[in-house]
Amino acid sequence: MESIFHEKQEGSLCAQHCLNNLLQGEYFSPVELSSIAHQLDEEERMRMAEGGVQSEEYRTFLQQPSGNMDDSGFFSIQVISNALGVWGLEIILFNSREYQQLNINPINEKAFICNYKEHWFTVRKLGQQWFNLNSLLTGPELISDTYLALFLAQLQQEGYSIFVIQGNLPDCEADQILGIMRVEQQQRPKLIGEDEANRMSVEQHVSDPGHSTDEALLDEDEEELRKALALSRQDMEVEDEEADLRRAIQLSMQGSSKPRSPGEMNAVMVASSASESSDKETLTADELRRRRQAYFDRQSQQQTQSSTHDSKPAGEDSGTKASQSQ
Structure with a gap:
């Protein structure tokens, strides 16, 4: 597991982490991805200008922000596609009719990239085993062959867009090592910050004795x-x-x-x-x-107890009874 390259989340650079985890190395930086995004923006601007630079559509286009990147570090699928094109890789939508007609078993693929609400992450085969290389995890997560299809189906149900990577991925150390040996994972990785959040919650509860005492x-x-x-x-x-x-x-x-x-x-x-x-x-x-x-x-x-408590002394009572009998 130590040989697997796993870039963890920094800011909103999940597209960068997704690409580098897929290629198993520091192949792309924010500057390089921004350059690709600016190039795509310029190509779109030129196409819009063909309809006339004085047209309402062109002026509206110039006023809109870039659809390929933003200040937070988000990059579009077009940027990712162009970045993979540098390595001769292509992407195809997993649930598209074109791909489904091929009737390919997911375990026979090499990698997938997944997106939901501007978050990108990679699922890749290394050796003969599959790994979830989500940058939000503290480390790679082992996925069994039998669970892979269920995992992808669950992502689709949750609203993820899944893309299949087609082409030859660059060689990497992890692929070579895991090609001759299999690994086991005793404990699945947690989300980044999960332990810290739990620790802070416990400390807050302990540091508030009044609250616990009241409870x-x-x-x-x-x-x-x-x-x-x-x-x-x-x-x-x-x-x-x-x-x-x-x-x-x-x-x-x-x-x-x-x-x-x-x-x-x-x-x-x-x-x-x-x-x-x-x-x-x-x-x-x-x-x-x-x-x-x-x-x-x-x-x-x-x-009897009540009469004994309320009656006169026994001597007086006897005297009274004796006088009454006479």
């Missing part, structure tokens, strides 16, 4: 609220079951011979349902009597 406190408050709501629901369920049980006991004391109103029948059904859901079993008559007796015992104990 932690908010999470704790939400957790406490959820616990409180859960406990309150449990208390309400217990109270509802006890109330249903009291109503069922009262109704059962009236005996089965006494007619019951629809509301009373509903109370019995609710009590039975609550008891079944809490004990996971159906109450029999004996179990209902035992629960009724336990209920009365609790009521009696509560009344």
